[in-house]
Amino acid sequence: MWLRKSHQGLKPMRITRQFSGISSATLNQMMRSSGGLTHLRHLFDEFPTSRNLVSWNILIAGYVRHGCIPTALHLFDEMRHRDIVTWNTLFSAFQNKQDYHSTFQYYRLLQSSGFRPNHYTFSIVITSFLVSSVDIILPQIHAQIVSLGYSSNAFVGSALIRGYTKLGDHSALCCVFRDILEKSVPVWNAFILGLMDLGLTLEAHRAFNRMPRRNVVSWTILIDGFLKNDQFQKARYIFDKMDEKNIISWTAMISGYVRLGKYFNALELFPVMIRSGTRPNQHTFSSILAACAKHSELLIGEQLHTSILKYGITDEIVVLTALVGMYAKCGNIDAAHRIFKTLPEKTLPSWNTIIGGFAMHGLARRAVNAFEEMTSGGIRPDQTTFVHVLSACGHGGEVLEGERIFVSMEKTYGIPAEKEHYACMVDLYGRAGLLDKALSFIKGMPLQADVVVWGALLGSCAVHSDSEFSSNAVEAVLKLENDNPAVYSLLSKIYGEKGVWSSVTYLKNKMKENNIKIHKAGSWIG
Structure with missing residues (x-):
C-alpha cells in the first residue's frame, strides 16, 4: 500500500502490513479519532479486495461516532x-439524533430484507420511538418481541417498560416486568x-421494598419520584435513611x-452536604443558586459564588x-x-436570564439592546425571550419599541403570540395611559x-384611577374568577381615590360575605 506525500517532496513509502492483516482491535482504535478514521478510509479504498464484513462495520461505526451519518x-x-x-x-445513529x-x-427495510432483529435491535x-407517538408502534413491536422469544430479555423489557410508561399503560407495564426472567437492579x-x-x-x-438488591440509583429514583409527585416529606424520609449518598442523590433532593x-429547605440542606464531604457539581450549584434567587438571599449567593471559584467550576x-x-x-x-459578559458561550437561556433581569429592574433600553445583540449574533429568540423584552418595554414606557418587537414575533421569527405576550402588550399600553388602546387590543x-390579560x-x-375602563375588566375577570381578591382590592383603590366611599364600603362587605381575603401585592403578568 502507498501513502503519497507529494506536498513534502517525498517519494511514496511502502507500507508492508496488508489491510486484511490489521486486527479488529486496531481498526476500532483507529476509528476513534478523525485522523485515524481518515487513514482507515484510505486503507479501505486502496485495498477493496481486503475488505470484509468486520472492516465495513467498523468504518460505518467510525463515521457514526463522528456524526457523519450521510x-x-x-x-x-x-x-x-x-x-x-x-x-x-x-x-444507534438514528437514536442519538x-x-x-x-x-x-x-x-x-430490515424486516423486508429477511433479517431477524436481536435483543439489542x-x-x-423502542428507545428511538420514545421521542414520537408510540401508541400504535409499540404494541406491534411488542408482539414481534413475544413471537421471537425476547420478552424475557432484560434489555428489551427495560425498553418496553419505558415505552408503556410513556403510554400511561399501567397494566402492560406490569405484564412486561413479570415476563422478565432475570430481574436485575436496572430492571427494578x-x-x-x-x-x-x-x-x-x-x-x-412497595416495589422498592421487594427489591432483593438496591444501589444508590434505586434510592435516588425513589426520592426523585416522591419529589415529582409533591411528596417532599416522604422523599426526605427516604433520603435520610440512605446509608451512602452521592452527588446525584444530594442534588436530586436539593433540586x-x-x-x-x-427554598429554605434547600438552603438548609446544602451545607449539610458540604459537611458530608460531597463535592457539589454544576447541577447542584445551579439548583441552590435558584433557591437563593427565589428567596432573595444575596449574602448566601455571594458565598456560593466564592465556593464556585474555589471548586474551579468557572467555565460551566x-x-x-x-x-x-x-x-x-x-x-x-x-x-x-x-x-x-464573561460567559465563554452565550446560550439562549443565558440571554433570556439577563434580558429578564433588565426587565425586572425596569431597564427597558438595556433589555432591548441585549435583545438586538442576541438576534444579530445569530441566536434565535423563543417565547420566553419575548415575554421578558415586552415586559421590559412596558416597565420602561417603550410603546413603539414594544409594538415593533411584538409584530416581529410572528413576522420575523414565526413564533405565534401566546396569552402571556398579549398580557405584556396590554400592560405596555396600560402603563402608558393608553387604556382605550389596551381595551381595543x-x-x-x-x-x-x-384573567391575566x-x-x-x-x-x-388602578394605577391611573380610571373607573370607566375598569368596569370592562372587572366584569370580564369576575366571569372567569368570581372570588378573585385582587379585583376587589383594585376596585377599592380606584373608588377610594375617586372618593366614592359608598362603593368602597359595599366592596368590603361583599368580601366579608364571600369570605374573600386580600393577598400580598403581586403582578398579574409576573
Missing part, C-alpha cells in the same frame, strides 16, 4: 452483505421509575426542594447563567451583567383573553 448511510448502501451489527449501528422517521424507515428501536429501577412517572407512589415504594418552592455555562439570575433577582443587576385578540388592564386602571 457518509455512513452511503457505505451502508454500497454493502453487498450485511449482518445485524450493521443494522444496529445505524439504529432522535431521528425516529429514519428508524421506522430502516426498521421496515429491539432495545434501540426502570419499573419503579415507570410507576413513579405514572403517579403510583405507593406501588413504587426537588427548589422545584416545589421549598449552567452555573454562570444561574449566577446571572441570582444576582439579577437579588437586586445586583450590575454584577449579573458583569458575569454575563384585547377585543382584537385571536385568543380568548384570560384582563387583570393587566385592571391593574393599569
Whole structure:
C-alpha cells in the first residue's frame, strides 16, 4: 500500500502490513479519532479486495461516532452483505439524533430484507420511538418481541417498560416486568421509575421494598419520584435513611426542594452536604443558586459564588447563567451583567436570564439592546425571550419599541403570540395611559383573553384611577374568577381615590360575605 506525500517532496513509502492483516482491535482504535478514521478510509479504498464484513462495520461505526451519518448511510448502501451489527449501528445513529422517521424507515427495510432483529435491535428501536407517538408502534413491536422469544430479555423489557410508561399503560407495564426472567437492579429501577412517572407512589415504594438488591440509583429514583409527585416529606424520609449518598442523590433532593418552592429547605440542606464531604457539581450549584434567587438571599449567593471559584467550576455555562439570575433577582443587576459578559458561550437561556433581569429592574433600553445583540449574533429568540423584552418595554414606557418587537414575533421569527405576550402588550399600553388602546387590543385578540390579560388592564386602571375602563375588566375577570381578591382590592383603590366611599364600603362587605381575603401585592403578568 502507498501513502503519497507529494506536498513534502517525498517519494511514496511502502507500507508492508496488508489491510486484511490489521486486527479488529486496531481498526476500532483507529476509528476513534478523525485522523485515524481518515487513514482507515484510505486503507479501505486502496485495498477493496481486503475488505470484509468486520472492516465495513467498523468504518460505518467510525463515521457514526463522528456524526457523519450521510457518509455512513452511503457505505451502508454500497454493502453487498450485511449482518445485524450493521443494522444496529445505524439504529444507534438514528437514536442519538432522535431521528425516529429514519428508524421506522430502516426498521421496515430490515424486516423486508429477511433479517431477524436481536435483543439489542429491539432495545434501540423502542428507545428511538420514545421521542414520537408510540401508541400504535409499540404494541406491534411488542408482539414481534413475544413471537421471537425476547420478552424475557432484560434489555428489551427495560425498553418496553419505558415505552408503556410513556403510554400511561399501567397494566402492560406490569405484564412486561413479570415476563422478565432475570430481574436485575436496572430492571427494578426502570419499573419503579415507570410507576413513579405514572403517579403510583405507593406501588413504587412497595416495589422498592421487594427489591432483593438496591444501589444508590434505586434510592435516588425513589426520592426523585416522591419529589415529582409533591411528596417532599416522604422523599426526605427516604433520603435520610440512605446509608451512602452521592452527588446525584444530594442534588436530586436539593433540586426537588427548589422545584416545589421549598427554598429554605434547600438552603438548609446544602451545607449539610458540604459537611458530608460531597463535592457539589454544576447541577447542584445551579439548583441552590435558584433557591437563593427565589428567596432573595444575596449574602448566601455571594458565598456560593466564592465556593464556585474555589471548586474551579468557572467555565460551566449552567452555573454562570444561574449566577446571572441570582444576582439579577437579588437586586445586583450590575454584577449579573458583569458575569454575563464573561460567559465563554452565550446560550439562549443565558440571554433570556439577563434580558429578564433588565426587565425586572425596569431597564427597558438595556433589555432591548441585549435583545438586538442576541438576534444579530445569530441566536434565535423563543417565547420566553419575548415575554421578558415586552415586559421590559412596558416597565420602561417603550410603546413603539414594544409594538415593533411584538409584530416581529410572528413576522420575523414565526413564533405565534401566546396569552402571556398579549398580557405584556396590554400592560405596555396600560402603563402608558393608553387604556382605550389596551381595551381595543384585547377585543382584537385571536385568543380568548384570560384573567391575566384582563387583570393587566385592571391593574393599569388602578394605577391611573380610571373607573370607566375598569368596569370592562372587572366584569370580564369576575366571569372567569368570581372570588378573585385582587379585583376587589383594585376596585377599592380606584373608588377610594375617586372618593366614592359608598362603593368602597359595599366592596368590603361583599368580601366579608364571600369570605374573600386580600393577598400580598403581586403582578398579574409576573
